[in-house]
Amino acid sequence: MxxxxxxxxxxxxxxxxxxxxxxxxxxxxxxxxxxxxxxxxxxxxxxxxxxxxxxxxxxxxxxxxxxxxxxxxxxxxxxxxxxxxxxxxxxxxxxxxxxxxxxEGKTAYKGKGHVIIIGWNERTREIIHQLTSLQSSCDVILIDDSLQKNPYRNNHVHFVKGSPFKDAILQKANLSEAKIALVTSDQNKDEMTSDMNTILSLLAIKGNQPSLHTVVEVLQKDQVENAKRAGADEVIQTNMQTSLVMMNSIISQGMSRTILKLLNHLKGNNLKLISVMDEHAGATFQSLSAQLLKERVILLGIKKGENTLVNPPMDVVVETTDELLVISN
The missing domain is CATH 1.10.287.70 (Helix Hairpins)
Structure with a gap:
C-alpha cells in the first residue's frame, strides 16, 4: 500500500x-x-x-x-x-x-531521421529554407546558444537552446536517431576561436554517435586536417570556396551568378553525386555520358575514392565503386 x-x-x-x-x-x-x-x-x-x-x-x-x-x-x-x-x-x-x-528551446525532440544544424546565422537560415522547401516532411533540429526563442513557427523546425558540445544538449536533439549533422562556424568570433568551437562540437557529436554523417564548416585552412582527425565526414572550407568563386568572377565576369544558380536546388538544378549502376560498370566516360544525356542527365566527372576527376579523358572506365558527378533535374 x-x-x-x-x-x-x-x-x-x-x-x-x-x-x-x-x-x-x-x-x-x-x-x-x-x-x-x-x-x-x-x-x-x-x-x-x-x-x-x-x-x-x-x-x-x-x-x-x-x-x-x-x-x-x-x-x-x-x-x-x-x-x-x-x-x-x-x-x-x-x-x-x-x-x-x-x-525557448527547452523541450527535447523525440523523432528520428532528422537533420541537426548547429549555429544560427544567415547560412543556416538559407539552408533551413531550402530543406523545408524541398523536403516538407524533413524535421530540422536547430541547436544554438545565442537565440532566445525559436525563430520559426514551422512545426518541422525544432529549436534546442544550449552549447552543442554538451552531451545533455545533444541528447535533447535525439542525436542517436539523426540522419546527418551540420556544424556551422560562428562568425561573431575570431576565426581561430570559431574553428576550435566547431571541432569541439564535432568531437562531442562523434563521441556520442560515431556513425553519424557529419559536415563541418571551418574558416582556416590549417584546421581542415584537425577537423578530419576529429572524424568529420565532410569539411567545408568557407574562405577557400568563396575565394574560388570570386576568382572565377574576375576571370569570367558573371560567373558567380551562374555558379549560384547551378547550386540552387530550388531552381531545379541539382548538382549531385550518384552511385554507379551495375549496367554502367565498365563503360567509358564518353559512352556513359552519351547514355545519360538521353535521360537529361549531364555527366561532369567521376569521383574515384578521394579524387574527383572533372571532365576526365573520354576513355576513362567507370567502376562500380565510383560515384558520378552529374547535373540533373
Whole structure:
C-alpha cells in the first residue's frame, strides 16, 4: 500500500488531480444512488448528476429530495468543484508551459531521421529554407546558444537552446536517431576561436554517435586536417570556396551568378553525386555520358575514392565503386 502511494505521488500533478476529481465524483454518484434510489435509479444516473454538479452546469434533470442527498450535494460542490477547477487550471498551465518550453528551446525532440544544424546565422537560415522547401516532411533540429526563442513557427523546425558540445544538449536533439549533422562556424568570433568551437562540437557529436554523417564548416585552412582527425565526414572550407568563386568572377565576369544558380536546388538544378549502376560498370566516360544525356542527365566527372576527376579523358572506365558527378533535374 505504501509503495502504491509513493508511486501515485510520483505521477504528474495534473494526472493526480484528475484522478482525485474522478474518484470524488464516482464516490458521490454511488452514494446518492443508495441515499435516494427513487430519484437516482442507477449508478450511472448518480455519477451523471455528480459530474454535472461538479462542473457547475446544473441541468436540473436529477435533483436530490432528502436532506442527506442535499448535504451530499453541498459537499460535492465544495470538494469536487475545487478539484475539477484546479485540474483545468493545471491543464492550462501545463499547456502554456509546454508551448513556452518549445519556443525557448527547452523541450527535447523525440523523432528520428532528422537533420541537426548547429549555429544560427544567415547560412543556416538559407539552408533551413531550402530543406523545408524541398523536403516538407524533413524535421530540422536547430541547436544554438545565442537565440532566445525559436525563430520559426514551422512545426518541422525544432529549436534546442544550449552549447552543442554538451552531451545533455545533444541528447535533447535525439542525436542517436539523426540522419546527418551540420556544424556551422560562428562568425561573431575570431576565426581561430570559431574553428576550435566547431571541432569541439564535432568531437562531442562523434563521441556520442560515431556513425553519424557529419559536415563541418571551418574558416582556416590549417584546421581542415584537425577537423578530419576529429572524424568529420565532410569539411567545408568557407574562405577557400568563396575565394574560388570570386576568382572565377574576375576571370569570367558573371560567373558567380551562374555558379549560384547551378547550386540552387530550388531552381531545379541539382548538382549531385550518384552511385554507379551495375549496367554502367565498365563503360567509358564518353559512352556513359552519351547514355545519360538521353535521360537529361549531364555527366561532369567521376569521383574515384578521394579524387574527383572533372571532365576526365573520354576513355576513362567507370567502376562500380565510383560515384558520378552529374547535373540533373
Amino acid at each position: 505504501q509503495q502504491l502511494i509513493h508511486g501515485f505521488l510520483r505521477w504528474p500533478l495534473v494526472i493526480r488531480i484528475l484522478i482525485m476529481a474522478l474518484a470524488v465524483m464516482s464516490t458521490c454518484g454511488v452514494m446518492i444512488h443508495y441515499l435516494e434510489p427513487d430519484t437516482f435509479p442507477s449508478f450511472f444516473d448518480g455519477i451523471w448528476w455528480a459530474v454535472i454538479t461538479t462542473s457547475t452546469v446544473g441541468y436540473g434533470d436529477f435533483v436530490p429530495k432528502t436532506a442527506e442527498g442535499k448535504t451530499l450535494g453541498i459537499l460535492l460542490i465544495l470538494v469536487g468543484a475545487g478539484f475539477l477547477s484546479t485540474y483545468f487550471v493545471m491543464l492550462a498551465t501545463e499547456t502554456v508551459t509546454t508551448q513556452n518550453g518549445y519556443m
